[in-house]
Amino acid sequence: MAWTTLGGLLIGCTHSAAGDTPEERNSRAAVPAYGRTDVNPRPRDALRQGGTLTLPIAQWPAQFNHHHVDGALDDVWTIAGLLEPRLFARDAQGRPQPVPDYLRSAAVTSTSPQTVTYRLNPKARWSDGQPLGWRDFDAQWRALGRGDARYQIADPSGYEDIAEVRPGPGAHEVEVVFEEPFADWQRLFTPLYPAAAFSTPEQFNDAWRSEVPVTGGPFRVGTLDATARTLTLVPDPDWWGRRPLLDRVVLRALDPATAVQAFLSGEIDAVNAASADVYDRLKDARETDLRTGSAWDAVQIALNGATGPLADAEVRRAVLHAIDREALAEVAGEGLPVGVPLLGNHFFMTNQPGYTDNSGAYATRDLPAAERILGSRGWHRTDDGRTRAKDGRPLRLRLVLSQSTTRLGLDLAQLVQQMLGEAGIAVELQKVPADDYLPQYLNQGNFDLAIFRFVGLTYPSSLYPVYRQTDGEQTYANYGRVSSPDVDTLLAEAAHTLDEGRRTRLYNQADALIWELGHDILLYQRPQVVAVREHLANYGVPGLGDIDFTAVGWEK
Structure with missing residues (x-):
């Protein structure tokens, strides 16, 4: 579940020329093909190691637990994708693909009852040193799927259909057994949160309100400044996967008008441009690339x-x-x-x-x-x-x-x-x-x-x-x-x-x-139009997919 305000859109109340029919107005601009991307794709060897990416977010999160009812925000989803395990990532067409940093494989291994076996990457560990394991899956299921009203959850669907979570037959394996088939099982356990900070209602509801107590992603928290409404993320030196190119990702809570001005003054590196007045202001701006596509x-x-x-x-x-x-x-x-x-x-x-x-x-x-x-x-x-x-x-x-x-x-x-x-x-x-x-x-x-x-x-x-x-x-x-x-x-x-x-x-x-x-x-x-700093690669409009922040970087 991802929700956001209309704050990222900025437009004047303009009108069509007299005599225009709806068909004529709608024909002026085509709808992009479903899932079309525009991210300036570049191979890793064409990008430089280092640099900072600064992005705006619409509001300062009241909750860094995306599964909490107050955390079901698009901005929290983005933050969780940087800091916590994402077992599956969606490609440009929205198809889920296992992330090798966390999964060796994941498949339905029995249909009666439906059983999914996850083979975890044995290198995958939480920031407290504990390996990812079946207890993390179990804690997330119990919080989201057991109907315990003490957990203030956003979405139990899928989790409420699970009958059991147990260790698999092999090392680093997890089995999830469903009471009845669930079609979208790949969307579950993403993001995955650690049992060490997720196992009680108090942890679920309160531990993630003003901090991120445990991480398991390619980045960790550098600084979290609620007063300045700025979150700085840096590569985790203990990360076992491909090293991120960026030295840091800075997320600043800015209202839309301030975000546009911040982009024009070089303070941030991307901003929503899906409105006539912002598009007109930015389409000829120096060192700016307007990227368009189609998303849900x-x-x-x-x-x-x-x-x-x-x-x-x-x-x-x-x-x-x-x-x-x-x-x-x-x-x-x-x-x-x-x-x-x-x-x-x-x-x-x-x-x-x-x-x-x-x-x-x-x-x-x-x-x-x-x-x-x-x-x-x-x-x-x-x-x-x-x-x-x-x-x-x-x-x-x-x-x-x-x-x-x-x-x-x-x-x-x-x-x-x-x-x-x-x-x-x-x-x-x-x-x-x-x-x-x-x-x-x-x-x-x-x-x-x-x-x-x-x-x-x-x-x-x-x-x-x-x-x-x-x-x-x-x-x-x-x-x-x-x-x-x-x-x-x-x-x-x-x-x-x-x-x-x-x-x-x-x-x-x-x-x-x-x-x-x-x-x-x-x-x-809603249309997808994003103004991005020129020479920023692998970032923009990812179609129906997810941005891989380990691949985002600046061209040499």
Whole structure:
């Protein structure tokens, strides 16, 4: 699970020339082929040893445990990939490949029951000197998959299907036995965390809040400065794999406007450029390379169905009918060199195998339908003719934004405010501290509407926690608490179905129900445009894959 705000996007509210049709606007920029990369690939002997890479992150992490509900952020995923074992890395097409530094092999060695045998690299060790072993797998399974509410987890899917973790028959082998087949088993145990700092609820919840107590990756923590909001990582001298080229990777928490200026002044080496104004500022900048491609990146507006007016599914459907998604996507895509297509599917991108538009009537603006629904639910226009009310209570929603959201997020929010206002729904915009947005607002259900992105979810089963039924205080990543038994059943069945064709059909059936429930307003597939310092190699847009930071370096 990887989540991020819209803070990395920065755009002005521009408009098309008069008379443009949607088809004409959309045809100006093609959508890159699914998984297309742009990283300036270079062999190791063409790069110099040493140097610093400085990158921005959207917020300072409240939690360095990616499996914790407060750590399910794209930035934490990146940090974990540098510091902790990543058993599988995805290639440009999103296909998992075992990482030899950790795995000699990993395969299904029995189908009844499904058993996966991991042969670990005997050189792989944690920073406390302990070798990676079956107890680390066991501790992670028990934290994530046993239903123990004391562990504040983000996603139990897959782990909850495990029946047993045990030592394998050979040295450095681990066997994971499933109660029933799990299709995406390669996504489990990545990142892997050490049993020494993961075995109790206190360790899981608290040990990783302000530090990284144990590492097992090619880098270790050099300095961690929460006041300066800067994390410096350096190569681990005890690393047994290929030595990283860089001397250090520096991660700085910067709001988007500051990040763009920091790039222009040479303080950081890459910045998001997926907006017209930033793209225009950077496309002719000195020593700058604009890299584009395609990734799994979905922008949506969550609807809180737990409390308030949106607890009524009909009111949520009225909200969907009142939104002009095409106009919002047009604002996001104006002036970019890549297309910004509307999304009609929560599980697959538009240019991804398996994609079917299941949005039906819910994806097109129909203001009269929205008005009829609201009237039928008792929400009527008041004397001023603007905001609707029911039993003397105005129909007012709170759209919560991270303070790291700048012009695009604000532009989209203001357009949503205007569109819903036309239907008689008042919207209050509330900006909150970026570091609090996930733990204090999304996770707590402290919003009516919230706009953000899900990124990198190439395994469909990783979206199960977004749409599954909540269980008391365990809400997983279903921030709006909207689901149904039918959605749960379909998603669980899909995750346990090994036949790819049938699995895809099940996800599409679930997707149609998610649209009908009014779980969210799914908007568009976010473009990938990154400004990178010239001569930086093996970094940029990796398609559906993962960046290998041991290969990132500067050209000679």
